[in-house]
Amino acid sequence: xxxxxxxxxxxxxxxxxxxxxxxxxxxxxxxxxxxxxxxxxxxxxxxxxxxxxxxxxxxxxxxxxxxxxxxxxxxxxxxxxxxxxxxxxxxxxxxxxxxxxxxxxxxxxxxxxxxxxxxxxxxxxxxxxxxxxxxxxxxxxxxxxxxxxxxxxxxxxxxxxxxxxxxxxxxxxxxxxxxxxxxxxxxxxxxxxxxxxxxxxxxxxxxxxxxxxxxxxxxxxxxxxxxxxxxxxxxxxxxxxxxxxxxxxxxxxxxxxxxxxxxxxxxxxxxxxxxxxxxxxxxxxxxxxxxxxxxxxxxxxxxxxxxxxxxxxxxxxxxxxxxxxxxxxxxxxxxxxxxxxxxxxxxxxxxxxxxxxxxxxxxxxxxxxxxxxxxxxxxxxxxxxxxxxxxxxxxxxxxxxxxxxxxxxxxxxxxxxxxxxxxxxxxxxxxxxxxxxxxxxxxxxxxxxxxxxxxxxxxxxx
Amino acid sequence: xxxxxxxxxxxxxxxxxxxxxxxxxxxxxxxxxxxxxxxxxxxxxxxxxxxxxxxxxxxxxxxxxxxxxxxxxxxxxxxxxxxxxxxxxxxxxxxxxxxxxxxxxxxxxxxxxxxxxxxxxxxxxxxxxxxxxxxxxxxxxxxxxxxxxxxxxxxxxxxxxxxxxxxxxxxxxxxxxxxxxxxxxxxxxxxxxxxxxxxxxxxxxxxxxxxxxxxxxxxxxxxxxxxxxxxxxxxxxxxxxxxxxxxxxxxxxxxxxxxxxxxxxxxxxxxxxxxxxxxxxxxxxxxxxxxxxxxxxxxxxxxxxxxxxxxxxxxxxxxxxxxxxxxxxxxxxxxxxxxxxxxxxxxxxxxxxxxxxxxxxxxxxxxxxxxxxxxxxxxxxxxxxxxxxxxxxxxxxxxxxxxxxxxxxxxxxxxxxxxxxxxxxxxxxxxxxxxxxxxxxxxxxxxxxxxxxxxxxxxxxx
Numbered sequence: 026x027x028x029x030x031x032x033x034x035x036x037x038x039x040x041x042x043x044x045x046x047x048x049x050x051x052x053x054x055x056x057x058x059x060x061x062x063x064x065x066x067x068x069x070x071x072x073x074x075x076x077x078x079x080x081x082x083x084x085x086x087x088x089x090x091x092x093x094x095x096x097x098x099x100x101x102x103x104x105x106x107x108x109x110x111x112x113x114x115x116x117x118x119x120x121x122x123x124x125x126x127x128x129x130x131x132x133x134x135x136x137x138x139x140x141x142x143x144x145x146x147x148x149x150x151x152x153x154x155x156x157x158x159x160x161x162x163x164x165x166x167x168x169x170x171x172x173x174x175x176x177x178x179x180x181x182x183x184x185x186x187x188x189x190x191x192x193x194x195x196x197x198x199x200x201x202x203x204x205x206x207x208x209x210x211x212x213x214x215x216x217x218x219x220x221x222x223x224x225x226x227x228x229x230x231x232x233x234x235x236x237x238x239x240x241x242x243x244x245x246x247x248x249x250x251x252x253x254x255x256x257x258x259x260x261x262x263x264x265x266x267x268x269x270x271x272x273x274x275x276x277x278x279x280x281x282x283x284x285x286x287x288x289x290x291x292x293x294x295x296x297x298x299x300x301x302x303x304x305x306x307x308x309x310x311x312x313x314x315x316x317x318x319x320x321x322x323x324x325x326x327x328x329x330x331x332x333x334x335x336x337x338x339x340x341x342x343x344x345x346x347x348x349x350x351x352x353x354x355x356x357x358x359x360x361x362x363x364x365x366x367x368x369x370x371x372x373x374x375x376x377x378x379x380x381x382x383x384x385x386x387x388x389x390x391x392x393x394x395x396x397x398x399x400x401x402x403x404x405x406x407x408x409x410x411x412x413x414x415x416x417x418x419x420x421x422x423x424x425x426x427x428x429x430x431x432x433x434x435x436x437x438x439x440x441x442x443x444x445x446x447x448x449x450x451x452x453x454x455x456x457x458x459x460x461x462x463x464x465x466x467x468x469x470x471x472x473x474x475x476x477x478x479x480x481x482x483x484x485x486x487x
Numbered sequence: 488x489x490x491x492x493x494x495x496x497x498x499x500x501x502x503x504x505x506x507x508x509x510x511x512x513x514x515x516x517x518x519x520x521x522x523x524x525x526x527x528x529x530x531x532x533x534x535x536x537x538x539x540x541x542x543x544x545x546x547x548x549x550x551x552x553x554x555x556x557x558x559x560x561x562x563x564x565x566x567x568x569x570x571x572x573x574x575x576x577x578x579x580x581x582x583x584x585x586x587x588x589x590x591x592x593x594x595x596x597x598x599x600x601x602x603x604x605x606x607x608x609x610x611x612x613x614x615x616x617x618x619x620x621x622x623x624x625x626x627x628x629x630x631x632x633x634x635x636x637x638x639x640x641x642x643x644x645x646x647x648x649x650x651x652x653x654x655x656x657x658x659x660x661x662x663x664x665x666x667x668x669x670x671x672x673x674x675x676x677x678x679x680x681x682x683x684x685x686x687x688x689x690x691x692x693x694x695x696x697x698x699x700x701x702x703x704x705x706x707x708x709x710x711x712x713x714x715x716x717x718x719x720x721x722x723x724x725x726x727x728x729x730x731x732x733x734x735x736x737x738x739x740x741x742x743x744x745x746x747x748x749x750x751x752x753x754x755x756x757x758x759x760x761x762x763x764x765x766x767x768x769x770x771x772x773x774x775x776x777x778x779x780x781x782x783x784x785x786x787x788x789x790x791x792x793x794x795x796x797x798x799x800x801x802x803x804x805x806x807x808x809x810x811x812x813x814x815x816x817x818x819x820x821x822x823x824x825x826x827x828x829x830x831x832x833x834x835x836x837x838x839x840x841x842x843x844x845x846x847x848x849x850x851x852x853x854x855x856x857x858x859x860x861x862x863x864x865x866x867x868x869x870x871x872x873x874x875x876x877x878x879x880x881x882x883x884x885x886x887x888x889x890x891x892x893x894x895x896x897x898x899x900x901x902x903x904x905x906x907x908x909x910x911x912x913x914x915x916x917x918x919x920x921x922x923x924x925x926x927x928x929x930x931x932x933x934x935x936x937x938x939x940x941x942x943x944x945x946x947x948x949x
Contacts, residue, residue: 227708229708229808231806231808238771239769239770239771240769240770240771241770243769244890244891245791245793245795245819245821246689246691246821246889246890246891246892247786247889247890247891248769248786248890249786249791249793249821249890250776250777250785250786250789250790250791250793250821250890251765251774251775251776251782251785251786252769252771252774252775252776253771253773253774253775253776254775254793254794256725256794256795256796256797256816257725257728257729257793257794259722259797260721260722260723260725260726260794260797261722261725261726261729263718263719263722263723263726264722264723264725264726265726266719267719267723303713307701307702307705307710307714308701308702308703309700309701309702309714309715309846309847310845310846310847310848311715311845311846312713312714312715312846313713313714313715313716313844313845313846314712314713314714314715315712320713323712323713324709324710324711324712324713327712328712329707329711329712331707331711331716331719331810332716332718332719332722332799332800332811332814333707333718333800333801333806333807333808333809333810333811334718334799334800334801334802334807334809334811335718335721335722335797335798335799335800335802335814336797336798336802337794337796337797338794338795338796338797338817339795339796339817340796340797340798340815340817343854343855344693344795344817344819344854344855345795345796345817346691346693346795346819346891347795347796348793348795349794349795349796352794352797353802354718355800355801355802355806355807357707357806357808359707359708359711359712382775383772383773383775384771384772384773384774384775385771385772386772392805392806393805393806427708427709428706428708428709428710428711428712429706429708429709429808430708
């Protein structure tokens, strides 16, 4: 198969309009659409209006739909006909707060180019990446007067505050949002010059463990040795969570773990990843984790059980001889398909009940959960993304995972039943939630081309 | 051997003077000699002067000796001659703060009798008990014009704030304080009607463990599974401190533990102790500790290793997905003879070095320590105390231990080389450091007799 290419007419459009297109992005980035801060509510609304006008002007009629929180922008172009596939493009137009402002080299809401990077709050997360898709639509509609597929653009203004109203919106508009594929550009490439498809996200099951011993704190001299110490009991319980090989030892924990297939494992092995450099970046004397697995497997393909917090007794300066009445741990498990938070909660609770010593009462509270997600490395949408990225970047993309969670991905897959393709154009060190956020200019140029070519290849796959 | 008896002339003195003696105690208790509060410094000095005048009036010339803190009262009567034994009576005339004042049924510094108890701050800890000895001296000197032994009274005003200047005072005046026995009444009887000699005090070695992993907190999704979690590492380290039988599993921990002898163990078995009532008082669902030992053995005869505090990562409401950079535990060991804080520190540090996982750095800091102490249940002073208590209370005393520490006891034994007899007249629930502190009137009456008879029997033992 010959190397795929960006269609010449689209490529020429991006060449010819580069300066104008970038000016539009700057306008978008200048709106301080900080969803977390009440004083920016009007700015968030202004960004939604700006985006809807832009989409409509491009030729994809858009409306701004209110929610109980910030509005959703919904745009549709359905003239490809009932037999053509429908692609849903998701992004978010809200941004993280810019504080601390004094750590920005140039003002957060004044887009500035330096060293091949465009600096601004939202440059990569996610206004800049959402804008790549808008410009891809503009290229098709300007050059050819039509899109190769039916397109829905769904942009929310609450991603940085938990997407509180999105799942309900999707559920209520499931018919209207029905699509053959969802494409999201809100992630990072593995490294510069290496286009990436993010195909695995871990889920989460977050618990609080409360261990109660005596009814009140006791003097450790007067009572120590005859009363079960809740802090020690907690430590002994936590120590049963892993075996000597770093595997989670909660019975049944791995029962529903789907091992990665050959292609998925191969995609990991092909990545240029330096474990020693990773260790040095973390600053720990050595790395750890499940024996017999690489660092990337441990981070992307394997579930975990971590302690996120500990509290008991006296924690101030010096010595206080207290036998604490209680001890608390925050414990969370990162999950992989097909683990579920509910099942892991049941297994954790059963394990704790089995290992907790007499003399204490242990309560397990489930605080927060999210489903893991993994895409098939196959299918028309995946193939189209893979070929479009190769066309735009001149090399085949790698497939990557991410240790954290993006709950909205699972929502789309669950509520719409459509495959989700995560095709991101950020880079490591992009400061997505920190001062001096940036996106590489090269990735802006190539990203627009990849997004435009993606639509073309989705249409051809039919 | 016939049951020992309080000498008739001394007994008659206490009967005849009961009201007058009690009035003197009330005067002593009215002085708010709170050593912890700067605003009471003059009251502390006034109490020292009051006590010195009282001792001198009784016939034991006393002086008030300044220290860098509160003064020491030193009184001496040495007319029993060079061949007679010398008894050093130690007590303290300072008291705990009385706050919260609103929880006192009657004012803290207005001694009040109710239900056979005398309520006041210092009634039992330790003005009241010190006063028993002063009145014992008065009985001898009034009735007979002499004491049966040479006597030194040493009363400090800093016991409730750590006896900061006492050890140095004892060391500097070792020649003058040389004695054949030290007697201290600053403890409690096992139960009402059961006179008690406290013969075992545990020591202490208190540590802080700091576990450092990565240089800063990490996102538990992005890094979890490949980086050693310091909180989990700490839990795994703490879990190695005991075996399944509740024994401390730090290698060599029991190497220097002197097992109690037959008589000591028998003294424990004879005590009317209800383990279920103890458990109910603690409020825990079950008791714990070293297998094959009774609760009283665990509390008095056996060393422990306890967690006094835990802190790591996120401890607030809800969920935060942090992989903590560090974790801290306060850990303390209660020691029994012949364990020492320095040796236990070395063994703990070596054990931690052996079990700590790679990927974290563990620091052990020794915060505080104190030597354990145990008296021989034999010798002239012990025999005299045992018989004097039987004479005063009508039944042989029991021998008890105490899980906590009284550092001054070890100081006397170490610096003066004299056996220490702890003959206390408090009772469980006496509120020594709480509102409504009290001493039983019955124990005041019998305690004076016991103290006077003790001096008599020490003299006879020669």
